[in-house]
Amino acid sequence: MSAIRLLVLGAVRQHGRAHGYQVRNDLEFWGAHEWSNAKPGSIYHALKQMAKEGLLLAHEVAPSTAGGPPRVEYEMTEQGAEEYFALLRQALTSYDQKMDVLSAGIGFIVDLPREEAVALLRERLARLDEWRSAVTDYYTPENGPGQLGHIGEIMNMWVHSADSEGAWTNGLIARIEGGAYTFAGEGEPFVGILADDEPNPYAAPR
Amino acid sequence: MSAIRLLVLGAVRQHGRAHGYQVRNDLEFWGAHEWSNAKPGSIYHALKQMAKEGLLLAHEVAPSTAGGPPRVEYEMTEQGAEEYFALLRQALTSYDQKMDVLSAGIGFIVDLPREEAVALLRERLARLDEWRSAVTDYYTPENGPGQLGHIGEIMNMWVHSADSEGAWTNGLIARIEGGAYTFAGEGEPFVGILADDEPNPYAAPR
DNA sequence: CCGAGGCTAATCAAGTTTGACTAATCGGCT
DNA sequence: AGCCGATTAGTCAAACTTGATTAGCCTCGG
Secondary structure, three states, X not given: OOOHHHHHHXXXXXXXXXXXXHHHHHHHHOOHHHHOOOOHHHHHHHHHHXXXXXXXXXXXXXXXXXXOOXXXXXXXXXXXXXXXXXXXXXXXHOOOOOHHHHHHHHXXXXXXXXXXXXXXXXXXXXXXXXXXXXXXXXXXXXOOOOOOHHHHHHHHHHHHHHHHHHHHHHHHHHHXXXXXXXXXXXXXXXXXXXXXXXXXXXXXXX | OOOHHHHHHHHHXXXXXXXXXXXXXXXXXXXXXXXXXXXXXXXXXXXXXHHHOOOEEEEEOOOOOOOOOOOEEEEEOHHHHHHHHHHHHHHHHOOOOOHHHHHHHHHOHHHOOHHHHHHHHHHHHHHHHHHHHHHHHHOOOOOOOOOOXXXXXXXXXXXXXXXXXXXXXXXXXXXXHOOOOOOOOOOOOOOOOOOOOOOOOOOOOO
């Protein structure tokens, strides 16, 4: 899974109704163009594709109020919301070495209830552990270690990274359980989107 | 950059001459199907594409000696070797959060002279440091930190991961400088390929 | 008042990735 | 002899990604 669908769905959801350029700006605001494949082409493609699949509803809209070609606005459907939460849960639990997916998941984690967030992160820990033993088993065949030469360094790196990610995840769980942040159903949520007229201070250099 | 070209070039190079299925088996032997996009389609595509670009030379070959459709064997060209080393150096120095690329680079690091390997890894450390400050600057705007809510956790994760990778890289540098492994020009290299008739103990489940 | 440059919004072709599928041959079993 | 399943080798369509490009409108200096 790439992070693009989750990012786009999350952005549309926060706006209620958004056109492609708005999504693109939000993702830049979040720095997503730095750590994921959130480039214009991918964003517009994802919007169209998900509209075709019924996850989004496309509204053809009159020419832009601010220059440029006519815009298409998108709204989430019921089905889109389901897909959004499915992707979000997956992003938080599955360890597939893709940091961008996890980043996107963290960005939207507060859309879940606090307990569920913690539970999902604990599941992530379990998955990390599985992966860790898979790696050590795989690369420690009957002949014992040391048969691998420098190839063993690849295993070493993966184990090191799994351990580091585990430590970080534990820290996050502690902070969340300690009451940090505002989760679903806990009142005024944190909003990370740009107002319609606000300039984006973190825009990608163009 | 994805890891596939580097992996395929490296595999072909170790064989001298190889057909797609051989490459595919090697990559499975290295576990690359677990941590990279080394799936059949990608492998065959990369071979064809690189042949078209002049990095590989394709030899149409008689029907397989062991069943299946006729095979095409590939050999590296001069240009392919250049590309291989360029990709390898890039994989070892550039920090673009893609663990698969680094893994591939580590797998072939012994194709370089020992000093160059160390130098490249030191450059990686410098890049990591740059990335780290970029992240902290980016997410610590004039208003001071704490304006970010849970979004700050994304930054936290990236910093944590950069630090962890830095620590691991330092360890690797130390091992290499301590004389570990056999690098280019130091005698009998370690070979990580399968003989023509050897079964692959790590094959992907099919 | 006009044209250069910049912003807004989106498209496009080329390349890449995915996962399922095809097809040929061999070994063994009945 | 006939056939089943495993192995070998590769193909294909559909989806996705990338980077460049288009095109309308606004603003500002000269």
